[in-house]
Amino acid sequence: RTELSLALLATAYLTDQIPTVDAPQVALAGRSNVGKSTLVNCLAGRKGLAKISATPGKTRSLNFYMAQAAGYCLVDLPGYGYARCSMAEREKWAKLIDSYLKKTSRLRAVTALVDCRLPPQRLDVELVDWLRARRMPVLVVLTKADKCKQRDREARKKEWRELARPAFPPILFSGKTGLGREALCRVLAEAALS
Ligand code: GDP
Secondary structure (H helix, E strand, O other): OOOOOEEEEEEEOOHHHOOOOOOOEEEEEEEOOOOHHHHHHHHHOOOOOOOOOOOOOOOOOEEEEEEOOOOEEEEEOOOEOOOOOOHHHHHHHHHHHHHHHHHOOOEEEEEEEEEOOOOOOHHHHHHHHHHHHOOOOEEEEEEOHHHOOHHHHHHHHHHHHHHHOOOOOOEEOOOOOOOOHHHHHHHHHHHHHO
């Protein structure tokens, strides 16, 4: 078991708080409640690194985690598409993410986290299309796989392979059981350092 030693480098709530990071970066994107914080904690082997929200839509910042030994930076983007938040709030998020994407030249790939239990959702498909249009390599991670039947898991993998034509094959992941953890660590490093 190889823990990624992740150290929180910076947290940005506002555009001018976005740090300049020299290391190559891989971003994590996904709808609120998809399991992004759980995934970060699972990768780090630490429970309290990223806050797990019982209330969806709470994580509003960009969080920069340095994977020290691996030599790249994991950038946790604020969750999108939470239905109960206001338009103004959503625009603020979009602006923050946009500023980050404009500022960084060392972003090597974006990991799209999608819920394994659901067929591809419009917002997730839009994100992947948007990234592909910008020639940004996409890595699809199917979260909460422990809650998903084997048949559905395979169906999801196939759907996302066809939809996203991702740079890497979709990874089934569970923060609860650790499924896919090793594979994800490998692929993140490969994506960041290639
Ligand atoms: P975030 O909003 O994307 O950061 O999502 P969180 O990591 O806060 O998780 C949202 C909810 O889903 C929490 O109640 C988690 O316990 C649960 N969850 C996250 N990942 C998994 C998983 O792999 N398996 C199961 N069964 N539950 C999960």
